[in-house]
Amino acid sequence: ARNLSKEGRSSFLASLHADPEISAKVAMLLEDQEEPPLSRDLKPGLRIGRYEISGELGSGGAGFVYSARDLELGRIVALKFLASELVAARPELDRLLREAKAASSLNHPQIVTVYEVVRSEDRVAIAMELVEGASLRSFCRRPQPVAQVIAWSRQIAQALTAAHSRGIVHRDIKPENLMLRQDGFIKVLDFGLARQLAAGLAAQSTNTSGIVAGTLNYMSPEQILAQPVTSAGDIFSMGLVVFELLTGAHPFRRDSPIDTAHAIAHDAPTAPAALRPDIPSDLSALVLEMLAKDPGKRPSAAEVDRRLAEIERTILVPSPRSTWRFAGPALLVLACLAVVPVLAWRFRSAPKSLKEPSMTQLTAQASVNRVTAAAISPDGELLAFAELGGTIQLRRLSDGSSQILIVPPGMRTAHIAWFADASRLLVSGDLSDQPNSVWLIPLKGEPKELAIKGKEAVPSPDGTEIAVISPDNSGIWVTKTSGGSPRQIRAAGATASFATLVWSPDGRRLAYRRQEYAAGEQAESLSAMDIEHMYRHSFEAVDVATGKLVASVNDLAMSSACGLPDGRILFLTWTSLTHVRDHELWELRTDPASGRVLAPARRLSSSHPFLFSLSASNDGRKVVAVQYLEYPNIYIADVPPNDPRPRLSTARPLTSIQASNYPHAWTPGNDAVIFESDRNGRFQLYRQKIGQKTAEHIDAGAGESVLPHLSADKKWILYRWTPPGESRRLMRVPVQGGTPEPVPIHGKLDEFNCPLRGANCVLRSVEGDQFVFRELDPVQGEGRELARTSWTPA
Structure with missing residues (x-):
């Protein structure tokens, strides 16, 4: 019937001898679903307002849809246009605008986000979230x-x-x-x-x-x-x-x-x-x-x-992130084979003995949608955890049932804390255009953004106040949950910063980690991954009303912490300066009335790799942390020429082992990749040709070699080498292989970089409170000064 003329439809429907009422309705339906020809005059590169057209996605519903780039925010969106032939038809235009108004009022992770109505000359469109899948x-x-x-x-x-x-x-x-x-x-x-x-x-x-x-x-x-x-x-x-x-x-x-x-x-x-x-x-x-x-x-x-x-x-239900695949090419350059579980320690009683607690894995997320933060409720019954995709799930530990909370679209959660009555969460993180946002998220209802900006937001025990660390980590601020002007409780100074806030049980004090920059021989010898240990760490507690320091413990590094009603503070800390990827669970006993430290900190668990986001039930019997086990592998992909919307195709693995592999450069002929890997227990440099299964060593000797750069003339590989127990050094080795040699520079090595083509490399060093930039020749070494700029270690 759809393919017949209007006159032919009437005869066809009559010949079916169907219910007359249904026949009439179908005839009207077919007439209404006719669409005028859609205008496709929007070419890639054309600008509509602040959007640049990338390509056509499809058509339907009296309109057509294009992908476009938001030139102000840098994001890819979908632009849904009303066909130009229909823009003049006021009812259709009104319908499109009603769509925008209705959909933009919805704030839910399962509903596409509508950004705005876009008008340009005789075109009208709705800018909305581009959903790929x-x-x-x-x-x-x-x-x-x-x-x-x-x-x-x-x-x-x-x-x-x-x-x-x-x-x-x-x-x-x-x-x-x-x-x-x-x-x-x-x-x-x-x-x-x-x-x-x-x-x-x-x-x-x-x-x-x-x-x-x-x-x-x-x-x-x-x-x-x-x-x-x-x-x-x-x-x-x-x-x-x-x-x-x-x-x-x-x-x-x-x-x-x-x-x-x-x-x-x-x-x-x-x-x-x-x-x-x-x-x-x-x-x-x-x-x-x-x-x-x-x-x-x-x-x-x-x-x-x-x-x-x-x-x-009643049945075994897989996670919503089930393993399924799309047909077509993968779009990966660097893929991480990772399991990101939420782990729970269980103590038979409150953790007062030194017996190793049992550990249970609660979740298993892929790297692409890994857990970014988690917190257990005060009664130990509920687990809230955020995923990289923006969702926050609430899971009942007794039966595994779960629900998805309503969160701001585009939220990337970095920290979750429960209010004492377990009716809502305090969440801090970044929106696409609003970094360091703080939100109240009830278990039932809509989220509410707070005026204060900051990190690691935590509510006071009575829920009336909220403490945050300033976006630059230099201050601790407190504000009323109901609103009002925030007040600063503590300032770090030029060379220090704060992390890991914990309220005292009575809400009168805040404990935290203070880290002070330590420029010394030991700091100079550390690798980039150990940058945290360029700081001296201490535990401090401050009176919220007066700002007076009430407790301090030197050389105590809390990477994540939470408090218990009896005054104990549970925290994660690095196993040692040489094993910063491994963490242990420790306990610090404090007086719940005064905040005074009652005994030296003691270890409660053995070492576990990459733990963060610690929380505990009020009775201390359930302690939860997030673990990130990452095995980055290198993928090779093609970039089709003359593609108006750059994309990758035919992705295939170059490496595929349970180790960390990081690509840094192509060899001059673009037939091999230069990368670093810890496959032998420490980071070393490798070269692997496309299509080969094995990699060749580039460097030799003990110690750790990282950050390879190809010199502008493509003859040398520059890299940073840290011999055991010594300061790091700048080294060079011929691209085709040979004996590594030191590159002459003055003072301690900080950072260096090389352009893809043209000029010399650049060396950066620290002199007092300034960064100094100098030319760097792979053979002659340090050259003339290029620039200076002030800096702060925080």
């Missing part, structure tokens, strides 16, 4: 694992719950509008058919033909019959998607659109469990309720999510 359409062709369908469905239900709570109905839920990102998260797209369900808009909820807009196969019965549409319509459409994901079949698809429309409006669906016996009966019953003909008998989105969570507990 695959639509659920590609997963509907065959039955998917039940556990995976539940995980996806919960995310869809949570998105609809957020929209429906604001009176917004999507009206076009279908697999094509449900995108699965590469990190495993669902994003609900295209609120172009959404309307605010408020008084006065009900009469406008249908189009000119009386048919509510939508896609036929996923319309609800009330949409088919041109009846008022509510949020229950989205539930029906979602039920159709869930049915397809579970069974690989649409419950109402028939041989023709008119028969499909009739089935949606009148036929009873087959139970999913009848088509697939391994589907739990509770899940099958829920899907049938979602597909009820009567909108009043369908569950709400929140009820769908709740019941899915109950079903989820």
Whole structure:
């Protein structure tokens, strides 16, 4: 019928002898879904406002979509344009602007973020988050694992719950509008058919033909019959998607659109469990309720999510970040093979004995979506953890059930702290355009940004005050949770900085780590990875009211810490100056009334690699930390020439071992990569040709060799070498191999760099409170001075 003329459609529909009412509705639907030809005159490189077009992504919904670069913020966005032929049609333009208004009011991790409306000459578009992934359409062709369908469905239900709570109905839920990102998260797209369900808009909820807009196969019965549409319509459409994901079949698809429309409006669906016996009966019953003909008998989105969570507990459910792959080339240059678990120590009683506590792994995340922060609730029942993708999950430790909290879009969480009543979190981190943001995130409700900016925000025990470290780590500030002007409690000075805040049990003091720059022979001999130990570390506690120092312990390095109600402070510290990647759990006993240190710190656990983000339950029996185990490997990828949107293709591994491998340069012929690796227990330099499985040593001798640079004339490799127990030195070795030799420089080596072509390398050194930059020749060594600038070690 879609391919026939308007006159031919009438004859065709009449020949089917179908329900006259359904025939009329389908005729109007086909007429309304006709789209005028879309104008595709936007070429890559064209600027629309502050956006530069990169390429076309697709079309539909009376518009077309391009990828574009935000020239001010540097991010890639999607620009959804209204077809130029329709811009003059006021109803269509109003519809697009209603889309922007409705969608921009939604703040949820499963809903695409709308940034703004863009106007340029006769063009109108919506700038929105670009979601890269695959639509659920590609997963509907065959039955998917039940556990995976539940995980996806919960995310869809949570998105609809957020929209429906604001009176917004999507009206076009279908697999094509449900995108699965590469990190495993669902994003609900295209609120172009959404309307605010408020008084006065009900009469406008249908189009000119009386048919509510939508896609036929996923319309609800009330949409088919041109009846008022509510949020229950989205539930029906979602039920159709869930049915397809579970069974690989649409419950109402028939041989023709008119028969499909009739089935949606009148036929009873087959139970999913009848088509697939391994589907739990509770899940099958829920899907049938979602597909009820009567909108009043369908569950709400929140009820769908709740019941899915109950079903989820009865089966083994994988993490939403399941292992699945997109067809097509990988887009990786450097890939990290990593497991990023949240770990928990369990003490049979409060940690007062020196018996090694047991350790349990609570999560396992891939590097691409690793855990960035975590905290256990005061009662030890809930675990909150943030992922690199921006999501914060809340997991009940007793049964593993979880929920996703509403967080600001684009949030990269660096620190999480619980309020004492466990009703909300205090989160600090960065948004794309707002670094060092601090947010209150309730377990139920919308997040709220606080006026104060800072790091490692922690609430006082009574929840009335919040302490933060200033963005430059130079001060400690306190502000009221309810608002008001922050006040500085402590200033570090020019050569010191602060980290790791801990409130005293009575809220009268703050403990922290102070680090003072230590420029000495030992500091000069350390590698770049050990930069933390260019500082002297001490524990201090300060009275919040007076700013007076009440306790101090020298040579105590707390990399992460938390406090207990009895005054004890648990903290992570490096195993030793030579093993900064390994951490141990320690305890420091303080007087809860005065803050005075009662005994020397003592070790509670053995060494574990790369721990951070420490927290504990109030009784001290559960202690949680995040562990980052990273094995970076090197990948080679092609960059197609003359591509308006630079992208990588045909990525393939150069190295593939459980060691840290970092690429630094190509050899002059671009046929081999120069890199550093700790595959033999310490960092050394290697050269490996493309296509070869083994690497060649470049340097020789004991000690650690890092940071190789190719000289501008492509004849030498310059690198930093640290012999055992000695200061680091600048070395050179011929590109084709040979004996390493020292490069003559004056004073201690700090940093150096070489351009890709042209001029000499540059050497940087420290003289007092200044950086001094000089020319660097790979053979002659240090040359003339180029510049000086002041610096601060903090």
